[in-house]
Amino acid sequence: MDLLALADFNLVARHGGFGRAARAAGRPKATLSRRVSELEAALDLRLFERGGRTLTLTEEGRALHARTGVLLAELDETAAAIASGSATPRGRLRISAPLLFSQVAMGKLAAAFAMTHPEVRLEVTTEDRAVDMVEEGYDLAIRVDPEADAxxxxRIVLRDHLVVVASPNLARPTGDRPVPAVVRGSGGGDAWSMRTxxxxxxxxxxxxxRLSSLIMVRDAIRAGIGAGRLPISLVSRDLAAGTLVRWGDIDGPDIALWALYPSRRLLSARVAAFLDHLKRAFPHGTPEELAAYVGPESEV
Structure with a gap:
């Protein structure tokens, strides 16, 4: 595949037309049109739908732009860094992060990173689903216990573990009577496996x-309506203050928070910088470090 033609295709796709791309790059419009046509012929694919005054990407064109646009930008960035003898992080950095981590820590993390690296345009999207990083154009994804993906x-950023907590005003039932519980989502079974x-x-x-957010679950438990299963980092301050009491630990492996990036992609300076930023914030990756980093904001 002709990389120069591919670069011209991405230039046109990014600007939404041959004329706008030509003006932005200072290149002849006819040259860009010819190079894109040659790429279409080489791939035996139509990449643009050409109307009288409109130019839109086909489904194949969108897929090619999504998969190659970021790669070409990173190659340009790497070449520029080598040529200048500098590896200063710069450019757009898109991160997908889970809801709870975003609520308690990501705002503070993002602000500190932006102040340290002003040439990086950081964008953080909050969602718990497993995003397709290549297809959706993410540089980094932070995920809880992700499934294996070749x-x-x-790397693991943090570890946490689950505990059962309740208000000190809630009496623990005796015998086989079930505990009134606040749970997240619609599943969860009917018994917690406790470590003894x-x-x-x-x-x-x-x-x-049944609530959709662990922050809401914690607040409802504080109100005394039931017990609940929560990460220790989220309730450590409540336990220290006596606003919640610990009924026990959930039996099972620790929760692991991972930072993931595509293995086929060069590790750009901006991704490496954010990974280093996470390491400085949580050098040992313990629940206590997360609780200390969040600070009093976790009480809201």
Missing amino acids: SLVG PGGPSPLAFEPVL
Whole structure:
């Protein structure tokens, strides 16, 4: 594939037309049109739908632009950095992060990063779904216990574990009576597996509230309507203050928060800078570090 023709195609796709692309790049419009036509012929694909006054990407054109536009930009950035002898992070950095981490920490993290790296245009999108990083143009994704994916590499940023907590005013039921519980979402079963010296022990519960956010779950537990299962980092200050009490630990592996990026992509200076930023914020990756980083804001 002709990389120069591919670069011209992305230039036209980015500006939405041959004329606008030609003016932006100072190139002849006829040259850009010819190079895109040659690329279409080489690929045996139509990349643009050409109307009287409109130019729109075809489905194949959108896919090609999504997969190659960022790669070409990173190649340009790498070449410029080598030529100038500088690896200063610059350019657009798109990050997808989960809801809870975004609510309690991402605003502070993003602001500190932006002040340290003013030439990076940071964009953070909050969503819990597993985004397609290449297709959707993300440079970095932060995910909780992600499924194995051969196309992605990454590192663990934080570890956390789940505990069952309740208001000190809520009496723990005796015998086999289920605990009134506040749970997240529609699933969750009917018993928590608790860690005890003798091994796992079930704690039966009956949902009295189902909420979509762990922040809401914590606030409802504080109000005393039921017990709940939450990350220790989210409730450590409540436990220290006595506004919540700890009924026990959930049996099972720790929660791991990963930072992921596409393995087929060069690790750009801006992605490496943000990974270093996370490492400085959470050098050991413990729940206590996250709770300390969040500070009093976790009380809201």
